[in-house]
Amino acid sequence: MTDAATHLHRLIRTIPDFPEPGIQFRDLTPVLADGPALASVVDALVEPFAGSYDIVAGVEARGFALAAAAAARSEHGLLLIRKAGKLPGETIDESYTLEYGQATLQVHTGQLPAGTRVLLVDDVLATGGTLGASQRLIERAGWHLAGTSVVLELDRLGGRERLAPHEVHALLFL
Numbered sequence: 001m002t003d004a005a006t007h008l009h010r011l012i013r014t015i016p017d018f019p020e021p022g023i024q025f026r027d028l029t030p031v032l033a034d035g036p037a038l039a040s041v042v043d044a045l046v047e048p049f050a051g052s053y054d055i056v057a058g059v060e061a062r063g064f065a066l067a068a069a070a071a072a073r074s075e076h077g078l079l080l081i082r083k084a085g086k087l088p089g090e091t092i093d094e095s096y097t098l099e100y101g102q103a104t105l106q107v108h109t110g111q112l113p114a115g116t117r118v119l120l121v122d123d124v125l126a127t128g129g130t131l132g133a134s135q136r137l138i139e140r141a142g143w144h145l146a147g148t149s150v151v152l153e154l155d156r157l158g159g160r161e162r163l164a165p166h167e168v169h170a171l172l173f174l
């Protein structure tokens with residue numbers, strides 16, 4: 001097992017019935033709180049893509065913490081994919097379906113040159129709705145999706161299939 005996977009096995013907490021009955025919530029806050037674990041996890045997120053990306057994108061809100069650490073460790077900048085209504089400049093947006101209702105994500109346009117290679121990072125791949133919308137935003141903005149990397153893939157929820165043909169790099173499967 002890799003160093004990162006060992007840390008994750010030790011530190012990820014499973015909270016039953018949060019935020020609603022039937023959900024096994026995977027809590028990564030103990031990983032963020034442990035310095036060596038955080039460094040090893042964010043290094044493992046970007047390592048397969050070394051040399052092939054220009055900037056790391058994180059999805060609000062949990063993805064921000066991991067993407068910022070991954071960007072700084074690899075000396076790249078950070079692109080914020082935000083919930084609707086938070087970015088002050090010109091934006092494009094993508095909506096996706098949640099269990100109840102819809103959510104919308106946005107990015108600033110005109111901030112990065114066309115063809116910028118973007119590595120997308122998030123905490124958990126569940127149904128793939130969030131990452132799918134993020135991938136569409138990156139492509140519609142005229143950038144190149146260099147890869148998609150997550151800490152944890154919940155592999156019974158069909159997220160990977162939903163994101164095809166884009167590949168996903170996951171550090172741990174539960």
Ligand code: AMP
Nearest residue numbers: 024025026062124125126127128129130
């Ligand atoms: P999805 O769009 O269904 O792939 O879900 C994406 C987001 O929901 C992830 O970025 C997580 O932050 C969160 N999420 C979904 N399911 C879980 C879970 N079981 N434990 C922790 N976070 C989750």
